[in-house]
Amino acid sequence: MTPVPGERASGTGCSIVGVGTTEYSRASGRTALALATEASLRALDDAGIKAAEVDGIVRCTDDVVLHNDLIETLALPNVEFWAHGGLGGTAPSAMIGYAVNAIRSGSAKVVLAYRSLNGRSGRRVGAGYGSQQAVVAGGEEGGRYDEYFLPYGLTTAGQMYALIAQRHMTEFGTTREQLGHIAMTCRRNAQSNPAAQMYGRPMTMDDYFNARMISSPLGLFDYSLETDGACAVVVTSTEQGRDSKTAPIAIAAVAQGGSAGVQAGRTLSSLMRKDLLTFPSHLVAENLYRRANLGPSDIDVAQLYDCFTITVLVQLEDYGFCVKGEGGPFAASGALDTTLPINTSGGHLSEAYMHGMNHVVEGVRQLRGESTRPVPGAEVCLVSSGAPPATSAMILTVDR
Amino acid sequence: MAQTPPRPTPCTTDPDTAGFWAAAQQEQLVVLTCRQCRSVVHLPRPRCTQCGSEEMEWTVVSGRGHLYSHTVVYHQIHPAFPVPYTVVLVSLEEYPEVRYTGYLPGAPDLVAGVAMNVFFESLDGVSLPNWRSA
Numbered sequence: 001m002t003p004v005p006g007e008r009a010s011g012t013g014c015s016i017v018g019v020g021t022t023e024y025s026r027a028s029g030r031t032a033l034a035l036a037t038e039a040s041l042r043a044l045d046d047a048g049i050k051a052a053e054v055d056g057i058v059r060c061t062d063d064v065v066l067h068n069d070l071i072e073t074l075a076l077p078n079v080e081f082w083a084h085g086g087l088g089g090t091a092p093s094a095m096i097g098y099a100v101n102a103i104r105s106g107s108a109k110v111v112l113a114y115r116s117l118n119g120r121s122g123r124r125v126g127a128g129y130g131s132q133q134a135v136v137a138g139g140e141e142g143g144r145y146d147e148y149f150l151p152y153g154l155t156t157a158g159q160m161y162a163l164i165a166q167r168h169m170t171e172f173g174t175t176r177e178q179l180g181h182i183a184m185t186c187r188r189n190a191q192s193n194p195a196a197q198m199y200g201r202p203m204t205m206d207d208y209f210n211a212r213m214i215s216s217p218l219g220l221f222d223y224s225l226e227t228d229g230a231c232a233v234v235v236t237s238t239e240q241g242r243d244s245k246t247a248p249i250a251i252a253a254v255a256q257g258g259s260a261g262v263q264a265g266r267t268l269s270s271l272m273r274k275d276l277l278t279f280p281s282h283l284v285a286e287n288l289y290r291r292a293n294l295g296p297s298d299i300d301v302a303q304l305y306d307c308f309t310i311t312v313l314v315q316l317e318d319y320g321f322c323v324k325g326e327g328g329p330f331a332a333s334g335a336l337d338t339t340l341p342i343n344t345s346g347g348h349l350s351e352a353y354m355h356g357m358n359h360v361v362e363g364v365r366q367l368r369g370e371s372t373r374p375v376p377g378a379e380v381c382l383v384s385s386g387a388p389p390a391t392s393a394m395i396l397t398v399d400r
Numbered sequence: 401m402a403q404t405p406p407r408p409t410p411c412t413t414d415p416d417t418a419g420f421w422a423a424a425q426q427e428q429l430v431v432l433t434c435r436q437c438r439s440v441v442h443l444p445r446p447r448c449t450q451c452g453s454e455e456m457e458w459t460v461v462s463g464r465g466h467l468y469s470h471t472v473v474y475h476q477i478h479p480a481f482p483v484p485y486t487v488v489l490v491s492l493e494e495y496p497e498v499r500y501t502g503y504l505p506g507a508p509d510l511v512a513g514v515a516m517n518v519f520f521e522s523l524d525g526v527s528l529p530n531w532r533s534a
């Protein structure tokens with residue numbers, strides 16, 4: 001389970017030294033900027049680093065909070081590097097990668113990455129694509145192809161994943177019960193995490209099956225939550241991180257992966273790729289394992305992007321934990337609670353929907369031994385970011 | 401109860417996809433193909449993704465296909481689409497790797513692989529290719 005010391009690649013030389021989150025709620029009553037500021041200050045406090053030392057900022061392309069805004073609220077005197085990275089859920093690991101590259105190239109020393117959204121009380125995450133008032137769909141600068149989807153009532157990521165799940169069932173015999181095991185694992189993990197939105201709300205397989213259908217074959221509990229809140233992460237060199245308040249968690253490797261055939265556009269156009277049941281996560285996994293000199297059997301715990309249960313199931317295949325088509329039986333085998341514990345804070349399905357950034361935070365807490373659902377002896381954690389567009393992932397390890 | 405607003409119509413003036421909608425106006429279903437290497441380029445791109453040629457043309461297909469996947473939407477999101485309704489993905493008979501989308505009201509009995517035929521419906525004067533079981 002644990003790799004022999006010396007087998008790992010030397011890593012990126014950078015670490016996550018601080019993590020911070022706000023409360024997760026359905027109605028924050030605050031601006032996304034206020035949330036981002038609070039999460040950032042908490043992350044800096046966690047690291048024992050003064051805000052004034054932050055000289056780099058990485059923002060998700062979809063965030064309403066601009067780097068400029070955060071520079072003001074945190075009163076940063078000299079920010080020398082900023083970057084805007086990635087579409088929604090595909091961004092978080094890549095964002096950490098930009099921080100690493102900025103530090104390694106000497107562009108910055110202390111980089112803050114954040115995701116902040118009023119995903120329930122503001123523009124709801126589940127509202128889908130395109131304006132509901134628009135009379136004409138698509139054609140916006142080309143490359144999005146909404147005209148092939150929206151006029152047919154295909155307007156949300158959930159409906160797209162439903163089509164993927166249905167096809168996975170047709171080709172591989174995957175069942176709803178197998179998807180239910182993924183939902184149950186996340187829900188169980190949330191029961192030990194008081195910060196989780198689903199804390200105190202355990203779920204049985206009967207509950208899963210009795211929930212209303214949203215877009216067949218996906219029901220209510222195949223869907224992630226919608227959340228108001230923010231997460232922030234502080235990245236420095238590992239050397240600098242060894243002076244910080246808490247043990248640095250090493251970024252062994254970060255990878256992005258995109259290739260022709262994945263299909264351009266944002267999300268819905270992924271339905272037109274030749275192999276619908278393989279995500280770019282497959283390519284990311286290759287790049288990531290090569291860079292880290294690790295493989296799936298070295299992963300002690302995984303925080304897998306879980307906008308929907310089917311997203312996890314396909315990633316189990318793409319990241320090599322089982323062969324293509326076997327994600328269903330693997331999910332139902334109990335492995336997700338034993339040999340490959342996943343989403344130990346509850347993930348998007350049961351902790352909060354922070355567009356993949358709460359997975360980064362939990363990866364760090366898990367390796368520090370601070371998780372509310374600790375995995376004994378865990379030293380290597382996979383953190384994956386979203387699908388189905390070109391995406392990113394990373395491997396975190398304890399520093400030694 | 402609020403009236404159901406009209407379904408959004410496709411943009412027909414995007415230079416990369418306009419040919420698809422122009423053909424639909426003539427009740428023809430087309431795919432974009434490369435004049436040089438004959439590859440199909442789907443979704444349509446401004447150049448051939450196989451050989452790089454910019455000499456592309458729209459090729460008419462039969463309008464026959466098979467159901468690749470479908471979902472019945474039960475949760476109301478977009479006001480123009482009252483639930484339940486069904487979204488289908490259809491793979492073309494001539495080019496099985498090419499899929500198009502379709503919309504059916506209600507929750508008809510559908511099984512993957514069944515034969516589907518294209519038909520054209522008018523949305524505010526724009527002809528929209530759509531699919532039903534053969």
Ligand SMILES: [Zn+2]
Nearest residue numbers: 434437448451
């Ligand atoms: Zn060509």
